[in-house]
Amino acid sequence: MNYEYVCPYCRGNLKIDNDIVFAVRTQNQQRGLLMVNSALGDYRYRKHPDLDLSEGDRLETFxxxxxxxxxxxxxxxxxxxxxxxxxxxxxxxxxxxxxxxEHVTFKIKDADMESFGEDSEGYVNFFGV
Ligand SMILES: [Zn+2]
Incomplete structure (x- = not known):
């Protein structure tokens, strides 16, 4: 099955080939683009080498x-x-x-929830499903 990913606000297509493209901002106010593998539970991503990301950094995603x-x-x-x-x-x-x-992904449709990633368990309670 081929899936598309869209922005919840403008409904624009976020997926190109196999990647989902996001604009991000780091805690140090650095901006960049991330291309994240679109397979749920696959956390590989690509970025420009000038964008410094380290484990635990909190990003804002746009x-x-x-x-x-x-x-x-x-x-x-x-x-x-x-x-x-x-x-x-x-x-x-x-x-x-x-x-x-942090490897957390949830896929939700009405009352059905699927989780991916080994860190998802800590978030299950935030979903009222
Ligand atoms: Zn949008």
């Missing part, structure tokens, strides 16, 4: 098109939120950690 902050403010301030669309046009809420090196 849509590269409309610049909306993707923080999942209604769920947990460590998480960001985007929308996944399957080939039938079904929508899923995708939540992932904005902390570098």
């Amino acid at each position: 849509c590269p098109m409309c610049h909306s902050n993707l923080k999942a403010i209604n769920v947990n301030t460590n998480l960001a939120e985007i929308i996944m669309l399957d080939e039938d046009g079904k929508e899923y809420q995708i939540y992932f950690s904005e902390i570098v090196g």
Whole structure:
């Protein structure tokens, strides 16, 4: 199944080839682009070498098109939120950690929740599903 990922605010396509493209800002106010593997639970990413990221850094994640902050403010301030669309046009809420090196991803559709990443367990209680 081929999935697309879109911004929850402008509905622009975030996926190019196999990567999801985000604009990020570090705690040191450095800005850059991240290309994150679009397979849920795969945390590999690419970036420009000048963008310094270290384990534990808290990023802010923005849509590269409309610049909306993707923080999942209604769920947990460590998480960001985007929308996944399957080939039938079904929508899923995708939540992932904005902390570098923290492996947390949730895929949610109504009352169904799937989690990915070894750090997800600590976040399960934030979802009312
Ligand atoms: Zn957007």
